[in-house]
Amino acid sequence: MADTLATTGSYQLLGHPADLSGHVRTLGPLPTGSSPAWVDSFWSALGASGLGGRGGAAFPTSLKLGALNRHPGPAVIVVNAMEGEPVSHKDKVLLNRAPHLVLDGALLLAQASGAQRIVVCVPIGRDQVAESVQHALSERDRVAYSTIPVTLVRPPDRFVAGEESALAAWINSGRSLPTHRPDKSIPLRLGKERALVHNAETLAHVAMIGRFGAAAFRSRGLPEEPGTMLITISGAVAHPGVVEVACGTPLRDVVARANPTSELRALLVGGYAGAWVAPHHFVTPYASIPLRTIGASAGVGVVVALGTDQCGVCTTARIARYMASQSAGQCGPCVFGLPAIADDLHQLSAGRTDVQWRDRIERRLTQVDGRGGCRHPDGVVRMVRSALEVFAAEVVAHQAGMSCNDHVDTAVAR
Amino acid sequence: MSAFRITIDPVACDAYGYCAELLPEAITLDEWGYPCVNGNPLPDELLAAAKRAARDCPRRAVTLQAKESAR
Numbered sequence: 001m002a003d004t005l006a007t008t009g010s011y012q013l014l015g016h017p018a019d020l021s022g023h024v025r026t027l028g029p030l031p032t033g034s035s036p037a038w039v040d041s042f043w044s045a046l047g048a049s050g051l052g053g054r055g056g057a058a059f060p061t062s063l064k065l066g067a068l069n070r071h072p073g074p075a076v077i078v079v080n081a082m083e084g085e086p087v088s089h090k091d092k093v094l095l096n097r098a099p100h101l102v103l104d105g106a107l108l109l110a111q112a113s114g115a116q117r118i119v120v121c122v123p124i125g126r127d128q129v130a131e132s133v134q135h136a137l138s139e140r141d142r143v144a145y146s147t148i149p150v151t152l153v154r155p156p157d158r159f160v161a162g163e164e165s166a167l168a169a170w171i172n173s174g175r176s177l178p179t180h181r182p183d184k185s186i187p188l189r190l191g192k193e194r195a196l197v198h199n200a201e202t203l204a205h206v207a208m209i210g211r212f213g214a215a216a217f218r219s220r221g222l223p224e225e226p227g228t229m230l231i232t233i234s235g236a237v238a239h240p241g242v243v244e245v246a247c248g249t250p251l252r253d254v255v256a257r258a259n260p261t262s263e264l265r266a267l268l269v270g271g272y273a274g275a276w277v278a279p280h281h282f283v284t285p286y287a288s289i290p291l292r293t294i295g296a297s298a299g300v301g302v303v304v305a306l307g308t309d310q311c312g313v314c315t316t317a318r319i320a321r322y323m324a325s326q327s328a329g330q331c332g333p334c335v336f337g338l339p340a341i342a343d344d345l346h347q348l349s350a351g352r353t354d355v356q357w358r359d360r361i362e363r364r365l366t367q368v369d370g371r372g373g374c375r376h377p378d379g380v381v382r383m384v385r386s387a388l389e390v391f392a393a394e395v396v397a398h399q400a401g402m403s404c405n406d407h408v409d410t411a412v413a414r
Numbered sequence: 415m416s417a418f419r420i421t422i423d424p425v426a427c428d429a430y431g432y433c434a435e436l437l438p439e440a441i442t443l444d445e446w447g448y449p450c451v452n453g454n455p456l457p458d459e460l461l462a463a464a465k466r467a468a469r470d471c472p473r474r475a476v477t478l479q480a481k482e483s484a485r
Contacts, residue, residue: 177425178425180423180426182479330424330425331424331427331448332424332427332428332429332444332446332447333424333444333446334424336446336448337444337446340445363445364445367444367445367450371444371448372424373423373424373425
């Protein structure tokens with residue numbers, strides 16, 4: 001199967017059986033081992049694959065493992081299925097449809113790092129996902145699939161609760177608070193254990209690379225950003241949901257998978273902490289580097305389609321308000337800055353701006369950018385800046401007094 | 415230029431503002447009273463005042479950091 005995958009470009013995460021026997025029958029047994037030779041070959045496959053984290057930061061997975069392995073002591077693998085982004089559902093879908101792939105990825109990383117246990121984090125309220133994980137774990141127990149114990153924990157469902165340092169803090173102390181980490185190469189800790197926190201989708205790719213090698217992964221996607229990615233599409237589309245596409249698929253082809261219901265005014269790419277993209281950029285590949293060159297960000301795999309009948313300013317005001325409400329409440333620039341920016345946007349959408357409005361919001365965006373302990377405020381700043389640019393015409397109209405507070409917006413629904 | 419720059423731990427900071435008072439050349443306050451630094455190396459002549467700002471912060475949020483560390 002490894003050869004087939006590498007040559008036919010049939011690499012994919014979704015579409016394999018969800019039950020354990022079907023999973024093993026289709027994908028083959030998981031390579032096991034903890035010998036230095038196995039660890040070396042797995043690690044080099046991970047490095048050669050070019051896999052980057054799929055939780056938003058895209059940090060190379062092999063480097064994260066390397067940083068962990070530079071520090072001695074016991075270790076734990078944390079499966080991050082928090083998915084606090086309201087318009088992202090990829091990790092839910094993945095854990096429902098391929099839970100064993102995610103668990104296999106965690107298992108491989110445990111073998112490669114000497115971790116003695118695995119913790120799976122599914123937030124409170126996502127009971128269906130938790131049941132799917134629980135069912136998968138009992139299937140594995142029944143056949144003694146692995147000796148590494150796996151526990152399922154249920155942190156609170158908040159936007160920042162899935163930020164990796166906040167997740168570690170919750171497991172340690174019961175409080176979902178991000179910590180200030182100037183040097184991210186120092187591993188997070190759960191008590192005395194080093195913790196390796198990975199997004200669920202990242203782990204599913206790790207499981208595929210562990211089985212089929214780097215070439216299979218690289219048979220799809222771009223040379224500099226290989227593999228497939230899961231993208232949640234919502235908004236002005238007939239068929240909202242999660243799709244799996246090759247990394248680097250043009251935005252217009254991604255959104256076409258969900259059948260837009262009208263002509264599109266813009267796409268919100270990367271989630272609420274992503275950026276608005278105007279139609280003349282819809283040819284841009286969904287990948288970090290091309291998106292960065294147009295001032296956007298790949299973020300988590302999210303595309304929200306905004307129809308021409310919807311107001312980008314009002315939608316942005318609503319998202320900014322939500323993001324302000326989701327601050328962990330620790331850092332002044334986030335606690336005071338995000339509500340101030342959200343207020344500015346609400347004044348705009350109500351058509352009640354004064355002459356200093358533009359200077360004030362620009363100053364606040366600059367003041368808040370990069371000044372939190374985590375990246376929560378930075379994402380909001382990027383999203384708002386992109387809105388001021390992409391919706392420049394609407395901004396001018398609202399500054400002239402236009403108000404569309406009363407219109408119904410379907411693009412952003414929780 | 416010295417080998418040090420100022421960093422603020424935004425989680426620890428509670429906007430007492432002493433740092434900006436002690437080192438206005440390198441620390442300004444935003445409209446909510448929280449310190450802003452530019453991340454550049456400190457000139458030698460400001461090093462003594464910077465050490466004092468770090469020492470006197472009630473929240474221990476001000477640090478003098480050697481340029482090379484921190485990613």
